[in-house]
Amino acid sequence: MSTPAAITRPAAERTDRIDLLLAASPPRRRAGALAASATFGRRAMLKIKHDPKQLVDSIAIPILFTVLFTYLFGGALGGSPGDYLTMLLPGTLSMSIAIVTMYGGARLAKDVTTGAFDRFRSLSVWRGAFVLGGLLSDAARYLFASAMVVLLGLAMGYRPEGGAPGVLAAVALVVAFGLSLSLLWAAVALLVPDQGVVISIANLVLMPLSFASNIFVQPSTMPGWLQAVVEVNPLSHVATAARELMNGGAGTGAVTWSLVATAVIAGVCAPLDLHLYGRRG
Amino acid sequence: MSKNSMGRDHPAIEAYGLVKVYGENRALDGIDLTVRRGQVFGFLGPNGAGKTTTIRILATLTRPDGGTARVLGHDLIGERDAIRARSAVTGQFAALDDDLTGYENLSILGRLHGLSGAAVRRRADDLLDAFELAGAAGRPVGGYSGGMRRRLDIAAGLIVTPDLLFLDEPTTGLDPRSRNQVWELVRRIAEAGTTVLLTTQYLEEADQLAEQIAVIDHGRIVAEGTSAQLKSRVGSGTLHVRLLDGEQRPRARQVLAGALDGTVRPAADPLTLSVLLPAPADATDVGRLVGQAMTMLAEARVAVAEVTLGQPSLDEAFLALTGHPAGPAPTDHEDVNA
Structure with a gap:
């Protein structure tokens, strides 16, 4: 019903x-x-x-992954938590950000x-504004999720040898890769404007990318064909690059490959x- | 009813042969349309007739599969941005953000119209005030009633007063009072010089608001004209006969069917019969026909309490033009969001 003023105020006025x-x-x-x-970013x-539970995914997934993977795979890797966090945490960071990218696509599907x-x-x-505005808010979300992973890692005993510059560089790289995935899910959402379908498709892509990678397991333990998959998996390169940047001693190879993968995905999807x-329509 | 922008030589909308195909379904099957500047043009038809598709095409949201159109003098395909700058879309498919407040919705749209921070605040406040929404400005739109929501929707289309306003089913689902408020708004907007293209499935709404009405059915325009012209195409009018005794209705029906060459229908009221009189007929003709019919009723000893002769309703016009009834009347709807 309308406000009482609608009745009391004279119609002429x-x-x-x-x-x-x-x-x-x-x-x-x-x-x-x-x-x-x-x-659009402000929107x-x-x-x-107004609906902070939208952020639950971006908080819960990094926390869950960091804690779960540290204690699940940590034992298999051996050594103290500080040791295996060195190996795992950059990978967990890469995977967490990759996974939370799908919610941006889901929201776009809802808008449609x-x-x-x-x-x-x-x-x-300008028609790019809607996409770019979405990227701005996604970037904020990914930075927030990255901070969760890094802070939790530090609390659990992780000491990055790359120092603050290394960690920041790794986060920047991972967020950039995440934004290229945002553009990919935006295309999916515009083609199939259905939240559930967008999430399903993103999962179908992200799950194999996350596990057929060098994030949790050394590729040398895998059969040859799977090693080949890990080799071409962009998320492997992003995880390796993040590892190198955070732990010091970065070579240019993995960083370059990650940037190329990011540029290619963005260059096609934007x-x-x-x-x-x-x-x- | 509305001011006509003289001195502009082109109509607000000129469309030729618009076609839209979705798979096997020809949603629009050759729509020709001319809407004068400053006119309220009503697009009347049942659900799925192609009303919304037409509006979406003219508002540059959907590309037609065939046909051409100029909107406000701009080519539909080549000058989409110019059309978007001067028109506004409200209604069924142009949704607001439920989780944002009324003010935030207007503020975001204001900024997208290129207004500065101060101008946005002033315009949003003025709109909320004029549309009786100031008290709800800080509440999320998801909690608004249907009427409030529709008013905010229309307000959002007036951040910069448009030359052309598309209103897609502006009162569907509203209670009668909210509906009357929206009607009044539409009249004010049209009087201020904005051309309005509205779709509706309510004959009464088209009758009340639109100077020119196009009746659309299965993607084609089956009739076009003023409300009076459409009604006159159907027949010369409807004769309503109220009897003193309901028991006599079957006999009266038989007599009237014989006397008048029209369809006799029992009304909901058990004492009344309606006869759709055939066209064409001049006034004397109708008088003679009705006089004869009354004589025959008297001879058959049917007592008549009241006789009225009226124009056919737009409902009857719709039935005659399309072969099936239109959608339900607006009063049959509850305000579902209330």
């Missing part, structure tokens, strides 16, 4: 206000590309503010199904997203 409002329209001006992107932040997406598309706004954004 009400309609006069609306006439004034229509006459006193602000000038028509196109929002700048960056301002529009920032607005995502407001949504988290509720119609919010169409309202934004009906505006004269134009695809823009195309799908314009074309949908």
